[in-house]
Amino acid sequence: MGKMVRFAVYTNEEKTAQRVSAFLRAWAEEICVELQLAMESGSPAALDADGCALLLVDSAGLARQDIACLQAVRAAYPDCGLVLLAEDDRTAIDVYQCHPNALVPKPVTYSGLDAAMERCFSFWQKGLGWLDLPAQHRRVHIPLYQLFYAEAAGRSSVLYRAGGALQVNCALSALEESLPQPPFLRVQKSFVVHLGAVRRVSGGELIMYNDKVISVARGRLRQVQEALAVYRRARGAEEG
Amino acid sequence: MRISVAICDDLEEERLQMARLLKNYGRRKGVAWEIELLESGAAFLDLFRPGRWDIILMDIYMDGPDGMEAARRLRAQDSECALLFVTTSVEHGIASYELQASDYLVKPVAQRDLDAALDWCLQEKREYFRTINVRSEWDEIEILLRDILYIEIRRHTAFIHTAGRVVQTPRGMNALEEEIASENFLRCHRSFLVNQRHILRMEKRDFVMDNGDLVPIGSSDAAATRRKFMDWLFLRNWKNGGAAGMF
Numbered sequence: 001m002g003k004m005v006r007f008a009v010y011t012n013e014e015k016t017a018q019r020v021s022a023f024l025r026a027w028a029e030e031i032c033v034e035l036q037l038a039m040e041s042g043s044p045a046a047l048d049a050d051g052c053a054l055l056l057v058d059s060a061g062l063a064r065q066d067i068a069c070l071q072a073v074r075a076a077y078p079d080c081g082l083v084l085l086a087e088d089d090r091t092a093i094d095v096y097q098c099h100p101n102a103l104v105p106k107p108v109t110y111s112g113l114d115a116a117m118e119r120c121f122s123f124w125q126k127g128l129g130w131l132d133l134p135a136q137h138r139r140v141h142i143p144l145y146q147l148f149y150a151e152a153a154g155r156s157s158v159l160y161r162a163g164g165a166l167q168v169n170c171a172l173s174a175l176e177e178s179l180p181q182p183p184f185l186r187v188q189k190s191f192v193v194h195l196g197a198v199r200r201v202s203g204g205e206l207i208m209y210n211d212k213v214i215s216v217a218r219g220r221l222r223q224v225q226e227a228l229a230v231y232r233r234a235r236g237a238e239e240g
Numbered sequence: 241m242r243i244s245v246a247i248c249d250d251l252e253e254e255r256l257q258m259a260r261l262l263k264n265y266g267r268r269k270g271v272a273w274e275i276e277l278l279e280s281g282a283a284f285l286d287l288f289r290p291g292r293w294d295i296i297l298m299d300i301y302m303d304g305p306d307g308m309e310a311a312r313r314l315r316a317q318d319s320e321c322a323l324l325f326v327t328t329s330v331e332h333g334i335a336s337y338e339l340q341a342s343d344y345l346v347k348p349v350a351q352r353d354l355d356a357a358l359d360w361c362l363q364e365k366r367e368y369f370r371t372i373n374v375r376s377e378w379d380e381i382e383i384l385l386r387d388i389l390y391i392e393i394r395r396h397t398a399f400i401h402t403a404g405r406v407v408q409t410p411r412g413m414n415a416l417e418e419e420i421a422s423e424n425f426l427r428c429h430r431s432f433l434v435n436q437r438h439i440l441r442m443e444k445r446d447f448v449m450d451n452g453d454l455v456p457i458g459s460s461d462a463a464a465t466r467r468k469f470m471d472w473l474f475l476r477n478w479k480n481g482g483a484a485g486m487f
Contacts, residue, residue, distance in 0.1 A: 092333030093344045099360055103337040115338075121478040141467070143474075 005127035006051055008038040011058035016085065016108060017041070020056060023113045026234035030183055030196050031117075032129040032144035045069045049077040053123045056104075058085045059095050070098040081123035083116050110235045129180065131159075133168040140168050148197035148209060150175055152190040160210070182231060187224050188217040195231040241371055241382055243271060244292065248278040248310065249299035249326070254347070255279070258297055258326060261354045271362070281310035290318040294369070295361060300327040308332055311339045320368055322361040372419060374400065374409040381407055385422055390455050391433040403451060423472070428465045429458040436472050 007024060011017050017039055028035035040047065044057055044066045057070065074082060082099075086092040087106040095103070101123070102116035117124070129144040146161045152172035159166045168175075176184070176192050183195045187206060197209045204221055206214045216224050245262060249255045255277045266273050276293070278284045282304040284296075296314070300307035311323055325336055325344045336344050342364060343357035362369065370385045389401045393413045400407040417425070417433055428434050428447065434455045439447045445462075446454040447469075457465050 086334065089331050089333030089335075092337065093330060093346065096341075096343050097356075099364075100337075103334065105334050118478070119340075122475070125475065125478070138463075141470075 002032075002034055002127045002129050004034045004036050005053040005124045006036045006038065007054045007056060007124075008040055008047065008049070008052050009056045010040045010042075010044050010047055011060070011085065012041050013058060013060065016058055016060075016106065019108045020085070020113070022234060023108065023110045024056075026110065026231075027114055027117055028127075029180075030145065030235070032180055032183070033124060033127040034129065035127065047073065049073050049080045052077070052080045053127070054081045054083060054120055056083045056085065058106075059091050060085075060087060060106075062091075062095070067095070067097050074099060079123070081120040083120060131178070133170045133175075135166065135168045140166050142166075144179065145194075147179075147184075147194060149191060149193040149212075149214065160212075182227060185224060185227050187214060187220055195228055198228060201225060201228065241272070241369070241384065242274045243294045243369065244274045244276070245295045245297065246276050246278055246284065246287075246293040247297045248281065248284045248302075248307065249297075250280055250302040251299075252279070254299065254326075258349070258354075261349065261351055262358075264351060265355055265358055269358075271358075281305035281307060284310050285313055288314060288317075291321075293321055294365070295322045295324065295358075297324050297326045300325060300329045300332055308335060308339070311341075315339050320365075322365055324357055324361070367422065367424075370422070372416075374398075374407060374411065376407050376409050381409075383407065385420060385424070385435070386437065388435050389438045389449050389451060389453065390435060391416060392455075393431045401453065426465065426468055426472070428469075429456050432456060432458075436469060436476075439469070442466060442469060 009017065009020050011020065021037060021039055024035065024037055044062070047055065049055055055073070070082065073080070081101040083102045083104060084095050084098065084100040085104045085106050085108060086095060092103055102119040104112045104116045131140065131142050131144055131147065133140050140159070142161065148160050150160070150172060151158045153167065155171050156167055157170055157172045157175050159168060172190065172192060176186055179192065184192050185195060186192050191214050193206060193208070193214065199207045199209055204216050204218065206216060208214060247255050247258045249258065259275050259277065262273055262275060265271065278287065281302050285305060298307040298311055305313070307325065307327065314323070319340065322342045323339060325332065325341055326347065326349055328347045330346060333344060342361045345353055345357060368386060371382045372385065373380055373382050383400060383402065387402045389403065392399045392401065396410065396412065398409050398411045398413070398416055400409065413431065413433060417427060420433070424435055424437050426434050426436055432455050434447055438450045440450045441448050446456050448454060
């Protein structure tokens with residue numbers, strides 16, 4: 001995995017804190033980022049941006065001095081991104097004064113938070129986990145989240161991602177050991193999959209993002225179904 | 241350098257008022273504007289092409305494609321220009337962030353509000369507006385960094401290739417590289433500094449530029465150069481939303 005990145009969340013609403021915390025952890029798992037999360041409450045005047053990659057601040061009840069404080073933080077910590085949570089359009093307009101890097105509408109959803117994280121990539125990119133493996137005549141260097149699934153090919157493995165397939169000189173069992181679980185899961189002796197790349201489960205088979213069908217080992221089926229249910233619940237259930 | 245600005249508003253009075261405020265700012269801060277006034281979202285979209293305007297002041301309530309729709313179509317093609325909404329609407333605050341607006345000014349706009357928004361824009365986009373000054377024969381020439389394709393050194397002379405011309409200046413590569421010091425530029429060869437924004441594709445021994453020129457990749461550091469370019473490309477795709485929607 002990459003270096004640990006620290007995010008700090010400031011909100012006085014318990015429900016918002018729970019949602020943001022759960023979604024951020026799910027996002028970090030999906031994208032394979034090593035995340036340290038600090039949940040804070042109270043006035044943003046007391047916020048501590050030292051060593052933070054990203055501050056997520058709930059704009060509910062922000063006073064003028066809080067906005068001035070956020071402006072000062074932006075100026076003092078240019079390497080720290082700012083994401084604001086806003087409930088309505090008027091608040092969203094008012095907080096332009098803080099020049100946030102992104103805004104997440106409330107109630108917070110996984111997709112809203114995911115879009116904000118995308119805008120803030122440059123602040124957390126060092127936390128990204130990478131694969132660095134030998135291949136024929138070169139090395140393969142790709143971010144972990146781009147790996148959708150891997151298939152055993154004798155003493156090598158074939159990595160499948162959006163850009164196509166790559167063969168690497170690494171056995172699937174060794175590859176599996178270097179992958180975080182979740183989001184990766186061994187589903188049978190020849191396949192490790194990223195749970196986010198599974199479109200659906202049909203009987204004992206996984207239908208992948210590219211319509212590839214991967215059969216699940218009978219002994220692992222229950223574990224795979226449970227892992228998928230947990231993975232999906234963490235991202236989508238609250239939105240539905 | 242002149243900064244090109246589009247003011248898109250269906251009310252002539254409002255367009256002229258914004259132009260006045262811009263000129264006031266320019267006079268005080270020494271910024272030269274090139275202002276175009278557009279009376280509708282349709283007129284804006286007719287004239288728009290990526291890179292045409294550096295800053296866009298966009299009203300929202302207009303006939304035809306409104307300001308939000310025009311901004312959506314703009315962002316589909318140009319993620320770099322600064323977009324400021326200037327409107328009576330207070331109903332598009334949240335949506336404006338999805339369009340990467342730099343600010344959202346509610347009419348009537350005071351001079352200090354526009355000043356603050358422009359201060360931020362120019363600061364936030366400083367890399368986009370960066371230039372270098374070079375001496376060429378008897379002239380001092382200002383070149384936008386983003387317009388440079390690549391720089392080649394031959395016999396103690398730098399040949400700065402831009403889309404429309406080649407500027408020669410008696411400078412060494414190290415001095416130029418130090419002055420430019422931009423993450424967009426890559427020293428890919430002892431005698432070449434390439435602007436990665438203009439690389440069309442990478443071949444085994446060369447970068448193919450968007451004007452068709454070939455820029456050689458030094459053989460001693462070829463693997464590291466390719467890796468640096470791939471890392472830069474990865475970062476740029478993320479910034480432009482290219483890595484979104486993985487599954």
